[in-house]
Amino acid sequence: MAGHSQFKNIMYRKGAQDAKRAKVFTKLIRELTVAAKEGGQDIESNPRLRAAVIAARGVNMPKDTMERAIKRAVGGEDNADYVEVRYEGYGPSGVAVIVEALTDNRNRTASDVRSTFTKYGGNLGETNSVSFQFDRLGEIRYPTTSVSAEEMFEAALEAGAADVVSTLEAHEIYCESTNLANVRDYLIAKFGNPESAKLIWRPQNTIPLDLESARTLFKMLDVLEDNDDVQTISANYDISEDVMKALEI
Known part of the structure; x- marks a missing residue:
């Protein structure tokens, strides 16, 4: 297990899952808020907000929780200056x-x-x-149950990705940081929403x-x-x- 996984899947930490879930929601709500304030509430024209929504869906955040955070940000109800x-x-x-x-x-x-x-x-x-000591890359992650490794490799190649790593759990697609939105949108059109799509630091x-x-x-x-x-x-x-x-x- 390498550090670029950002250790969120480390198996030994099995306790306090509800508390961890609440923490994850808090962080994602903050990202949704900042993204909406920065670029507006339209996810099609706001790449950062779209990425935040994908991340929120990936941890099963309720839709109304997402929408409430975005509306508060756009409506000026959230006065925090992050x-x-x-x-x-x-x-x-x-x-x-x-x-x-x-x-x-x-x-x-x-x-x-x-x-x-x-x-x-x-x-x-x-x-x-x-x-x-790190490379700044885009990372898009799909579960292996969604598509075969061969199909994912071919699609990622067509989308302009730089690398694909398939394991028993997931397909991880890597691309240049500036190309994340294009690769993500191409794969979404082909396979639906990913588990996550974000910028990472890969060692x-x-x-x-x-x-x-x-x-x-x-x-x-x-x-x-x-x-x-x-x-x-x-x-x-x-x-x-x-x-x-x-x-x-």
Whole structure:
């Protein structure tokens, strides 16, 4: 399991699913709000909003919850002024970590992120201090039950994608960041809505972790993920099957 999966499918964390679900909804509602304020409520002409709606559907957010968030944003009922910020640094064992956030208080978020890095033996760096170790790509994900690997590969090639990785669980289609909307829309027309379609940071190289290092890193990532301001986390770790099994115990 490599870090570019953003660790949301790590199997050992099975508890508090309802709380995690609420956190996910909170983050997505914030993204829906910002996207609607930025580009309006028409998802056909607002690529960011369309991506947020796809993400919300992917976690089964009720339609009325999405619509309410968008209407509040467009109608000016949500007065929060969110800004996008990115934090970069090194976690335990020298793992490079990128944290992206939407916040209405830069000082609070920076303090929270910095203290989390420090608590678990990491250190926060300057902007671009680790992002050079990642590629900024578009990622579109479909379940394997929706289409065969061969069909997906051919369609992704026609759409202009750069790479397709098919596993037992999903087809992951990668493309240039500037081409995400085009590839996504082509595949939607052919196969319907994906599980997700978003920009990611994919590590160029990964760092293998032993059991103790993985436990420490995941504690740090859990704390960061639990922060309402944090939207996405990317890290260049890699974990063997044996370590994953040990973590599940």
